[in-house]
Amino acid sequence: MIEVRDLRVSYGGRVVARVPELDVAPGECVAIVGESGSGKSTTLLALLGLTEGAEVGGRIRVAGVDVTSASPAELRAIRGARVALVMQSPQAALSPTLRLGTLMRRALRLHGVGDAERVMAEAVEAVLLDPAILRRYPHEVSGGQAQRFAIALAIALGAEAILADEPTSALDVTVQAEVVAVLRTLCAERGLALLLVSHDLALVSTIAHRVLVMRAGEVVESGPAARVLAEPAHPYTRELLEALP
Amino acid sequence: MPRYLIRRLGQALLVMAGVVALTFVITRMVPGDPAVAYAGPKATPEQLAEVRARFGLDDPLWVQLGNYVRDLVTGDWQTSLHTRRPVLEDLYHAFPASLELVGAGLVIAVVAGIPVGVLAARFRGRFPDFSVRLTSMLAVSLPVFWLALALQTVFASNLGWFPVAGEYDSALDTTSPLTLWTNITVVDALITGNWPILTSTLAHLVLPALVVAAYPAGVIAQMVRATLIEEASQDHARLERALGFRETTILTRFALRPALNPVLSLIALVFAYAIVNGFLVEAVFNWPGLGRYAVNAISSSDTPAVAGVTLLVALMYVLANLVVDLLQGVVDPRARAR
Amino acid sequence: MSALPEAAPLRRTLPRVTDRFALAGAVLIALIALAALLAPWLAPYPPDEVDPFAALRAPDAAHWFGTDAAGRDVLTRVLYGGRTSLFIAVTVLAVSATTGVLLGVVAGYAGGWVRDVIMRITDVFLAFPALLLSVALAVVLQPSVTTVIVAIAVTWWPWYARLSASMAASIATRPYVDAARCLGVPAPMIILRHVLPNSLTPVLVQVSLDGGGVILTAAALSYLGLGAQEPTAEWGLMVEQGQSLFTTNWWVVTFPGLAILLTAFAFNVLGEGLRNALDPRRIVK
Amino acid sequence: GGQVRGAGGTPQPSTGGTQATQSTENDATFVYAPNLDVVTDWDPATSYSNEIIAMTSIYEGLTRYDAEAKEVRPRLATEWSSADEGKEWTFKLRQGVKFHTGATLDAEAAKKAIERTMKSGGGAAYIWSAVDKIETPDASTLKFTLKYAAPMDLITSSGYAAHIYDAEALEKNEDDVKNGKLDAGTGPYTIDSWQKGQETELTLKAFDDYWGGWRPEQYKKVAFRVTPEITTAWQLLQRGEVNFVQRLNPQLFEQAGMTEGVQAKQTPSFQNLLVLFNTAEGPTKDVRVRQALQHAIDYDGLVAALKGSAQKAGGLVPPGLLGHTTGMEPKQDLAKAQELLQDAGYGPDNAELKLTLTYAQGDEDQKLLVTLLTAALKKVNVTVEARAMAWNAQWDRGKKGDQDIFVMYWFPDYADPYSWFLNVFRSADEVSFNLSYLKDEAIDKAIDGLPQLTATDQLAADQAYADLQKKIIQDEAAVAVPYVQTYQRALTADVLGYVDNPAYPNVVSFYDLKPAS
Amino acid sequence: MTSSGSLLRAERVTLGYGRTPVVHDVTLDITGGGVGLIGESGSGKSTLARAFLGLLTPMSGNILYGDQNLKKVDMRRFRGDVQPVFQAEALDPRMRVGNSIAEALPRDARHRVPELLEQVGLDPALASRRPHQLSGGQRQRVVIARALAVNPKLLILDEPTSALDVTVQARILDLIAGLAAERLLITHNLAVVGKLCRTSHVLFAGRVVESGPTADLLARPAHPYTLALRDAVPKLGGEPPVARGRAEVRPAETGCPFRPRCPMAVTECDRAPALRDLGGHQEGQDGRRVACHRAEDVLREPSARR
Ligand SMILES: Nc1ncnc2c1ncn2[C@@H]1O[C@H](COP(=O)(O)OP(=O)(O)OP(=O)(O)O)[C@@H](O)[C@H]1O
Ligand SMILES: Nc1ncnc2c1ncn2[C@@H]1O[C@H](COP(=O)(O)OP(=O)(O)OP(=O)(O)O)[C@@H](O)[C@H]1O
Ligand SMILES: [Mg+2]
Ligand SMILES: [Mg+2]
Numbered sequence A: 001m002i003e004v005r006d007l008r009v010s011y012g013g014r015v016v017a018r019v020p021e022l023d024v025a026p027g028e029c030v031a032i033v034g035e036s037g038s039g040k041s042t043t044l045l046a047l048l049g050l051t052e053g054a055e056v057g058g059r060i061r062v063a064g065v066d067v068t069s070a071s072p073a074e075l076r077a078i079r080g081a082r083v084a085l086v087m088q089s090p091q092a093a094l095s096p097t098l099r100l101g102t103l104m105r106r107a108l109r110l111h112g113v114g115d116a117e118r119v120m121a122e123a124v125e126a127v128l129l130d131p132a133i134l135r136r137y138p139h140e141v142s143g144g145q146a147q148r149f150a151i152a153l154a155i156a157l158g159a160e161a162i163l164a165d166e167p168t169s170a171l172d173v174t175v176q177a178e179v180v181a182v183l184r185t186l187c188a189e190r191g192l193a194l195l196l197v198s199h200d201l202a203l204v205s206t207i208a209h210r211v212l213v214m215r216a217g218e219v220v221e222s223g224p225a226a227r228v229l230a231e232p233a234h235p236y237t238r239e240l241l242e243a244l245p
Numbered sequence B: 001m002p003r004y005l006i007r008r009l010g011q012a013l014l015v016m017a018g019v020v021a022l023t024f025v026i027t028r029m030v031p032g033d034p035a036v037a038y039a040g041p042k043a044t045p046e047q048l049a050e051v052r053a054r055f056g057l058d059d060p061l062w063v064q065l066g067n068y069v070r071d072l073v074t075g076d077w078q079t080s081l082h083t084r085r086p087v088l089e090d091l092y093h094a095f096p097a098s099l100e101l102v103g104a105g106l107v108i109a110v111v112a113g114i115p116v117g118v119l120a121a122r123f124r125g126r127f128p129d130f131s132v133r134l135t136s137m138l139a140v141s142l143p144v145f146w147l148a149l150a151l152q153t154v155f156a157s158n159l160g161w162f163p164v165a166g167e168y169d170s171a172l173d174t175t176s177p178l179t180l181w182t183n184i185t186v187v188d189a190l191i192t193g194n195w196p197i198l199t200s201t202l203a204h205l206v207l208p209a210l211v212v213a214a215y216p217a218g219v220i221a222q223m224v225r226a227t228l229i230e231e232a233s234q235d236h237a238r239l240e241r242a243l244g245f246r247e248t249t250i251l252t253r254f255a256l257r258p259a260l261n262p263v264l265s266l267i268a269l270v271f272a273y274a275i276v277n278g279f280l281v282e283a284v285f286n287w288p289g290l291g292r293y294a295v296n297a298i299s300s301s302d303t304p305a306v307a308g309v310t311l312l313v314a315l316m317y318v319l320a321n322l323v324v325d326l327l328q329g330v331v332d333p334r335a336r337a338r
Numbered sequence C: 001m002s003a004l005p006e007a008a009p010l011r012r013t014l015p016r017v018t019d020r021f022a023l024a025g026a027v028l029i030a031l032i033a034l035a036a037l038l039a040p041w042l043a044p045y046p047p048d049e050v051d052p053f054a055a056l057r058a059p060d061a062a063h064w065f066g067t068d069a070a071g072r073d074v075l076t077r078v079l080y081g082g083r084t085s086l087f088i089a090v091t092v093l094a095v096s097a098t099t100g101v102l103l104g105v106v107a108g109y110a111g112g113w114v115r116d117v118i119m120r121i122t123d124v125f126l127a128f129p130a131l132l133l134s135v136a137l138a139v140v141l142q143p144s145v146t147t148v149i150v151a152i153a154v155t156w157w158p159w160y161a162r163l164s165a166s167m168a169a170s171i172a173t174r175p176y177v178d179a180a181r182c183l184g185v186p187a188p189m190i191i192l193r194h195v196l197p198n199s200l201t202p203v204l205v206q207v208s209l210d211g212g213g214v215i216l217t218a219a220a221l222s223y224l225g226l227g228a229q230e231p232t233a234e235w236g237l238m239v240e241q242g243q244s245l246f247t248t249n250w251w252v253v254t255f256p257g258l259a260i261l262l263t264a265f266a267f268n269v270l271g272e273g274l275r276n277a278l279d280p281r282r283i284v285k
Numbered sequence D: 001g002g003q004v005r006g007a008g009g010t011p012q013p014s015t016g017g018t019q020a021t022q023s024t025e026n027d028a029t030f031v032y033a034p035n036l037d038v039v040t041d042w043d044p045a046t047s048y049s050n051e052i053i054a055m056t057s058i059y060e061g062l063t064r065y066d067a068e069a070k071e072v073r074p075r076l077a078t079e080w081s082s083a084d085e086g087k088e089w090t091f092k093l094r095q096g097v098k099f100h101t102g103a104t105l106d107a108e109a110a111k112k113a114i115e116r117t118m119k120s121g122g123g124a125a126y127i128w129s130a131v132d133k134i135e136t137p138d139a140s141t142l143k144f145t146l147k148y149a150a151p152m153d154l155i156t157s158s159g160y161a162a163h164i165y166d167a168e169a170l171e172k173n174e175d176d177v178k179n180g181k182l183d184a185g186t187g188p189y190t191i192d193s194w195q196k197g198q199e200t201e202l203t204l205k206a207f208d209d210y211w212g213g214w215r216p217e218q219y220k221k222v223a224f225r226v227t228p229e230i231t232t233a234w235q236l237l238q239r240g241e242v243n244f245v246q247r248l249n250p251q252l253f254e255q256a257g258m259t260e261g262v263q264a265k266q267t268p269s270f271q272n273l274l275v276l277f278n279t280a281e282g283p284t285k286d287v288r289v290r291q292a293l294q295h296a297i298d299y300d301g302l303v304a305a306l307k308g309s310a311q312k313a314g315g316l317v318p319p320g321l322l323g324h325t326t327g328m329e330p331k332q333d334l335a336k337a338q339e340l341l342q343d344a345g346y347g348p349d350n351a352e353l354k355l356t357l358t359y360a361q362g363d364e365d366q367k368l369l370v371t372l373l374t375a376a377l378k379k380v381n382v383t384v385e386a387r388a389m390a391w392n393a394q395w396d397r398g399k400k401g402d403q404d405i406f407v408m409y410w411f412p413d414y415a416d417p418y419s420w421f422l423n424v425f426r427s428a429d430e431v432s433f434n435l436s437y438l439k440d441e442a443i444d445k446a447i448d449g450l451p452q453l454t455a456t457d458q459l460a461a462d463q464a465y466a467d468l469q470k471k472i473i474q475d476e477a478a479v480a481v482p483y484v485q486t487y488q489r490a491l492t493a494d495v496l497g498y499v500d501n502p503a504y505p506n507v508v509s510f511y512d513l514k515p516a517s
Numbered sequence E: 001m002t003s004s005g006s007l008l009r010a011e012r013v014t015l016g017y018g019r020t021p022v023v024h025d026v027t028l029d030i031t032g033g034g035v036g037l038i039g040e041s042g043s044g045k046s047t048l049a050r051a052f053l054g055l056l057t058p059m060s061g062n063i064l065y066g067d068q069n070l071k072k073v074d075m076r077r078f079r080g081d082v083q084p085v086f087q088a089e090a091l092d093p094r095m096r097v098g099n100s101i102a103e104a105l106p107r108d109a110r111h112r113v114p115e116l117l118e119q120v121g122l123d124p125a126l127a128s129r130r131p132h133q134l135s136g137g138q139r140q141r142v143v144i145a146r147a148l149a150v151n152p153k154l155l156i157l158d159e160p161t162s163a164l165d166v167t168v169q170a171r172i173l174d175l176i177a178g179l180a181a182e183r184l185l186i187t188h189n190l191a192v193v194g195k196l197c198r199t200s201h202v203l204f205a206g207r208v209v210e211s212g213p214t215a216d217l218l219a220r221p222a223h224p225y226t227l228a229l230r231d232a233v234p235k236l237g238g239e240p241p242v243a244r245g246r247a248e249v250r251p252a253e254t255g256c257p258f259r260p261r262c263p264m265a266v267t268e269c270d271r272a273p274a275l276r277d278l279g280g281h282q283e284g285q286d287g288r289r290v291a292c293h294r295a296e297d298v299l300r301e302p303s304a305r306r
Helices: A040-047 A072-078 A100-110 A116-126 A131-135 A143-156 A173-190 A201-207 A225-230 A235-243 B002-029 B034-039 B045-054 B061-073 B087-122 B127-141 B144-158 B185-191 B195-232 B235-242 B247-285 B290-299 B303-331 B333-337 C010-016 C020-037 C074-110 C112-126 C130-140 C145-172 C175-182 C187-223 C235-245 C250-278 D052-058 D107-120 D167-172 D174-178 D230-238 D250-258 D287-296 D299-305 D334-344 D364-379 D391-399 D418-425 D441-448 D450-456 D458-475 E045-052 E075-081 E097-102 E112-119 E124-128 E136-148 E166-177 E190-196 E214-219 E224-232 E295-300
Strands: A002-011 A014-024 A029-034 A055-062 A083-086 A161-165 A193-198 A210-215 A218-224 B178-180 D003-005 D029-033 D063-066 D071-074 D077-083 D088-093 D131-135 D141-146 D189-194 D200-206 D221-225 D262-277 D310-312 D353-360 D382-389 D405-410 D483-492 E008-017 E020-030 E035-039 E060-065 E082-085 E154-158 E182-187 E199-204 E207-213 E276-278 E288-290
Touching (some): A002 A040, A014 A040, A014 A210, A029 A040, A083 A143, A100 A131, A161 A173, A173 A201, B002 C112, B087 B185, B087 B290, B127 C250, B144 C187, B144 D230, B178 B185, B195 C250, B235 B247, B290 B303, C020 C074, C074 C235, C112 C145, C130 C187, C175 E082, D107 D131, D167 D174, D262 D364, D287 D364, D405 D418, D441 D458, E035 E045, E097 E112, E097 E136, E112 E124, E199 E214
Parallel strands (some): E035 E182, E082 E154
Antiparallel strands (some): A210 A218, D088 D141, D131 D141
């Protein structure tokens, strides 16, 4: 689903993220962890060609499209429809003057999905939301609801992969648990590829199959989650683990 | 919401009270004896005393203020020294013409300013942005009176494309008299289907309305641009991009609506400004509005008239702000929740 | 908890001011100010030298901008007019910004009824468009440059009061202000040391934007005969005097008009540039 | 809502080339572009302002002054005579004159009108102050008995306060008159519509029963289109949207002279500029300072810069009026001025002299004077603090004697120099227009003798005026008279018969006009 | 619970901004051994802290300092005793951090700045920097140094580490744990309270819903919210966190505020539950208090025991 080789992202000559290898298969959950500013978000955005003003090198294949050489139209075709993005702050990521349903309807029309009303209702129910939520404005829903709606968007558009950039860090732990539950279900039951960025090692350890640890733009360690957590090879990873309460 | 409404109305009333008090203070500071100004140069002392008594000019100040407020509320805005008619009546005739001019100017400003602002935001940092910013800065830097003179000289006088001055060809008063309903010529001509007057008024309106529009168009373009850029850098714009929407779609269909809110407040702000700017424009284009009335009043030290215009414009300002505050709820659902 | 853009300290934001407009505006203003300051040396004639027999000469080698109805050199008067205009602008901005910011900061920090009282007064003054109140005041006071300054300043301070009150109110809830209060720092000190400096950035932007507005308003007042008086060289007054000559002797009106335009433009360019760099959303007046 | 604006109102101006035949009915409107609002007072008794441009076509006096011939001509009176050394005047009234109200003019009506005007005390009613009583020996004879001799034939030709009107109708319909719905004159035109504050403020229409009768080519409709900006007025004139522009600046006037389709007319007026020095208080109390100021004015430069819109004055009385003197033309003499100042303890080597000056706001010509005077005085270490003021404020301040120099225009209400002396230089307990605050018994006495002389012995009167002017200008140096204004009008070329009569400032005699064929 | 040994006490305080109360009728003691305040975002934790600091006057109820009402306390003394450490942005961005600390010191004690910086493990040379030139962890140390400048008896710590990376977070917490002053610690991190606080109070929608000895509270939550909170915390390598209940937008206005989200809600919950003592004191610890009609059922819930 996602295949990255020798990715280099730099802003004005300063390299901010370097990822030698990153693959996510359908039904798999891969997590990127690391301290603030280590280049996690940058890596994620590069996958959809959303890093404005950055020079991106290397090979990125996402849903069969070579992102670095794709035309804007080709990129727009995979964005949303095949690969969806879920962001950190749930309400801020929704246009404040639009009802949730309006946004979803527009997105469906954009990607030519027919029978919008039924698709919408199903998608919303799939993330355990009441379809009535579609008539609400972003400020009228809770953070957890907004975040689950973002996931519903991906489902409705038929995305095969979800890129989640700290999807729960703005949420309370109780609400975070709901969102994580939904993401897990999608991965396991629908075979979605999930790339999750987080700084919470504990959270990552509970759902990810594989983990990449980043620091200062470099991947310092990667491998199956269980192995990395059980026997960390890099001192930084060890430090991270020790810091956990 | 109703509570907010009441609070907001209370505030507006309070401000109006302050405006009235301030206006009163200003009118009492005017040099020259108002009685002399009214009674005329060769009035006898008895006549002057009579005028003083009639207008209560001998009462203590606070009594005068009380009377002033009472009179204002009961619709007596004093009598103009210059036209010798009730100020309110004069305003009733002059204001619609100003409203017509300023309204046309603002419509032009909005119609021109918003798309231009969108264009600049869409091509941020590139040539269209550069030229829009430059033009809009020029527009807000133009001295109106100078622009009015220049446009009139070039487009009316030298090229003859537009009429020089006036509101419409007065010959039409005979050939197709206008029935008045709102006192706003364009509106009345439209509702009574008086095409000759309508077309003539529109032709006369072009140049002065353009001059009035220059400043608001500039600020609106700047504001739209700035807000759109801000909106487009928000998280939700990133999500919209990630959903595959085009940049232009994001600006016009997603970002524009929240961006309209500050634009709306801006229009309220600019409205009063435009009326006053219109004064200078009206003087040049001989537009029969408040401005001509005010300029006459100023040059003849017609204090009641100046006070009347001041009060009216301030009232319009307070009203416009009130309306905008209430309109915000329509544009932005978040404001409704407040 | 990310800081609002306007809270960003100036020192940190100044290096980011790469906006070409801001730079161009600053350079332009510096040039205009220089021309005005050096007017006695740059101007080809004394400012009040009349020559009625050489009235209304078209621009030529002796008079680059021509002469006016009293035979005075227009270029000279445009240069000297810059002194008047800039003097008005600087004084008005200094007076109104100081008054407005002090009141606004107190209102914003104190909150409660203090804020209510100050803000309602501010609202009253705001309800008068600057030009209109200036007109009313100029009718009351005798027209002169001083009157213009007083009149405009009276209508201008509320903008700064409002701006800095909202800034101060938001600063007042910042943890560092709370922290200072918890350390027992007295309120006036808190206002001076923490609230005021941190509310200043948008005021600075507004001040540079307003330079143009003040110059335009002053010119408009003089144009209405309510401002500077003969024989003071002032651009608005020069336009007013030449107004009826526009079709026959264009230079009398055109050059002072361009001078107003250019100066107001320079201020706007600077202000807009700064705003664009610092805070893209602030409402202009 | 629902009322109709300007029905039957203003109509197309005559754009020339109507029909070639003389006798074609003229249905064009003559459009006059004044720069101020036209009417402030509709009462013919008290009217004393810009409405003269309309009132003189609606109302008529007993006589009319012909400035070209310098003669008084009959109007509502056909002949008149004086007796008792000018203290008794008899006027014979024209027969068959109808008021617009329908009433017929007779001696009784005329008497009532004049008496009402006298009683009003407002406006220019003072012109009748010599009248002791009015009698009507018969229906067509009006007899004035005066307290002192006065030129009644001139007084009755006044543009203000001399109107004969149907006083009864006027009083009965006071409100309608005040609102311009009704007039009570005998003139060729009557009010058609009046809307204060509108651009086309006033329209007049022909009075069918006018005693002079109507010929087809005469203008039957007149409109006043208020146009404050000179440039705008000029543009309207070029486009033929207006027919007459009351006042242009010299530059536009020059252009008008060269513009096809426009005729430019220039006539000396009876209006001159007075620079009054405070003789009562302050530094100008010293006559040497006043004389120095007189010498500091650049008379020739001023006239040159005014480019034809003014001519140099010689004394207080403009040419064309009784008492005009020659040989009194002033000249700038800065050396003399400096010398005089030196004597008075000022000048370049002494302390700076600061003087305050007030003048009319918005008047370009006065401003030019101020500019030149200020520049000249600066060279002799005199600083002038000049203030442009609205007339009311300026006058108020003047009455308090609160300035050193007061600049204003003066013109007579009827074609006679008397008012320059009576109003401006005769001392009075309460200052009105004596803004030099001159208080000299000999001068007062001489002024009081003027009307009698005018009424009886014009030659002696002429001499008396000349002597007085010498005294006031040269000896007392109470005033400087820089120039007499010249009217510069522009009309569309298709209008024939326009004559500018300075006795009636800015008035166009619409009845005398006709379009070119 | 005794009021003796309580440094600060909130007695039935209602707090709010403008006219809207956000903390309702809360009674709470700050006792020795560390007090934790837990609750979701917006539940009023910072508001309560501001009241304890005398920055916010209660709409009703009293804050007692010792036995005295805070309104009547000599503020100068109080400021020397109680100091805050805020969650973020606690340093004036325009001031050099040295000056920020100096502000807390009397004029003649300015020389103590380097000493204070060293005390929190910072290089004294940093004094001449401005906040943005420091890392988040360094900044937070400066804030603590400033608070220590007056030798306070009590520190009120409002999420002192939540903006920091985990590794940095751990070091700061160590620093705090080593300080002599008593503390009120506000956090949403349960593990942190577990380490640093003997007693804890759980806040929900401006009300205390449960309080008691921290260890006991986390081991056997008696309130469904505490339970949900505890179980939602992911454990390293453990099972995925458990989502209990439904995500609703707003707490209920009447009755039990947690009711809309509570998986165990019954009709009885339409009545607001009072905070009551829970029987069964354990091993000489302070008592547990809870505001839930079904606390006993919660305790019996099998999955609640870990
Ligand atoms: N538009 C940009 N221009 C220049 N530098 C950028 C830009 N966006 C990000 N960076 C830099 O790239 C580096 C990595 O940023 P990124 O947002 O990927 O970090 P992150 O790991 O997601 O951090 P966090 O946990 O704080 O979100 C940072 O040093 C950041 O300053
Ligand atoms: N200055 C303020 N004005 C108005 N309302 C406020 C203000 N500060 C906080 N509130 C409101 O009071 C409630 C409680 O806020 P508080 O900051 O105490 O929550 P908190 O528990 O500290 O949350 P967090 O974990 O997000 O810091 C919230 O609903 C918040 O919106
Ligand atoms: Mg990130
Ligand atoms: Mg908080």
